Amino acid sequence: MRVLTGNDLKTGDVVWWTGETWSRHVDEAVDAGERAEEILAAEEAARRVNVPYVIEATREEDGSVRPAHIKDRIRALGPTVRPDLTLKPKDPEAIDWVI
């Protein structure tokens, strides 16, 4: 699937396009398909996201979304060396998902 991501303009947080808005949680990302570029342009112009781009990802059987590249998986979770600062500070296996 083609997933849209970028950073929040004000906070810099990593965000994902949910079909309606931008979420911090990659699992809420949707397939933007053919419309990816069009959505990016409109959202960026409306300042709802900063430096957005399209990535490849897959939806897993449990419904979660897995970006194809490790860099975007680290963006989705947080630094692997600071589990306490990731989006899943209580999940010791979260880091394994990145790698």
Place this chain on the structure above:
Amino acid sequence: MYKYDNYDQQMVDARVEEFRDQARRRLEGKLTEDQFKPLRLMNGLYLQLHAYMLRVAIPYGTLNSEQMIALGDIADKYDRGYGHFTTRQNLQYNWIKLEDAADILADLAKVEMHAIQTSGNCIRNISSDHFAGAAHDELVDPRPYAELLRQWSSFHPEFTYLPRKFKIAVIAAEKDRAAMRLHDIGIQIVKNDAKDGGSEIGARFFVGGGMGRTPMVAPMIRDFVPLDQLITYAEACLRVYNRYGRRDNKYKARIKILVHELGKDEYTRQVEEEFAHLLKQGVEPPREELERIKPYFSDPAFEDGPKSVDRSDPDFAVWVDRNTHRHKHDSYVSAVISLKPVGGIPGDATGEQMRLMARLAKQYSFDELRIMHTQNVVLPHVKIGDLHALWTELEAAGLGSPNMDTIEDMIACPGLDYCSLANARSIPLAQRISERFDASGKTSKLGELKLKISGCINACGHHHAGHIGILGVDRKGVENYQLSLGGSEAEDVSLAKITGPGFTEDGVIEAVDTVTNVYLANKQGEERFLDTYRRIGMEPFKEALYG
């Protein structure tokens, strides 16, 4: 410590207000990211993997307690409680919000700090010897000259849009503790024999060093520039570069490529020509300016005291041996606070640790701290008689690792955990290697061994200059690591050579262990890893690695 004059403070304050307005316009949508990006970069604000990142300049790595406290408070108030000290003696915050950036710059300005010229194609923070003004082996304190260069290079209209970023280091000892010859310009303050039989102090210029994708050691282009022509000569070096440096290709735009392509002799000839021309134009700041700066760096009021420590506590004795450096006053030493706890993140310090280091500096080191390019902190002037008390406090705070210049004192760049340019993570390697070598007790057997890790070819982690270097590469979307051996950024400078095919994360950690075994098996006398490598060459290491 240098104090801002009115001009400095006004410039910095004005920049804060200017940036506040720019950030507001960006948030209101009056500026696009394309318009805003160069403006935020001029103020050290990058966009990285997880947030905005702010790089704060620490001129020649020197700061006082008040400044360190401010850095710690910013970490707690605006970031997530920590900051990262870099190889260019700066500090980076990883979790900055655009909404807060102007307030942070205002907080910095209150303690005479800023983030100006920490990004972009300008002259960056001038770096120097972290033991400057304290080391037993220095000719003079290099920092007044670094400060003179800082003033000259700050807001210099001609050098605000260079072909590429530009880095200068200044030292004044034979020992190079600032990777001087791996800078665009490296300056060594030296003494020569003057004609009248006395001696004279001047500057030796090395131009065209650097790391990145094309690492180069700067050749010497002038062995003596009189001090009252220092700025003029630096200006001549930059002018020739600014005129001929390639702007069409970012990878060829560094001065090292120009010096290499023109050849050292031709580059030097052009610099000398420009220099002769500039001498007539009076670009040198008046001598009084240097004389005005100097007293800010004069010695604190040293007192005589004990000249040795009580070594009955073995842990303390190890720390003293490893982490202190001989001072020019025999009752003092410079003490290195390691930011490399076993399994920790090299160069990271929490807000609380920063405030503690500030308090210790006030109590034990005349209110002064230094940042080392190896991502540690120095208290430059500690009484030998106070060392035990200092060490006790450091130990209690987890800052007492006795590992300076050992394999556990590695440099590691932020890598893929934080950096948007990275190919692979660097920090986890650093953590695993320090844990492994600490657990096996091998660290002390290995003695001085400089390990340096970068997450991509930009080489922020100085891997080219590591006795052992590791470079992260992307192999079809999977992290992979190249190993190299034989680099040095000290006075015996050299560039490391790649051993051969790369390794996985587990593989490269094994490989580091393997090459250290080759060293231990071949070591003669007092040889360091680097000495043994230089004597026996790459083959035995290759053989052990790839068989």
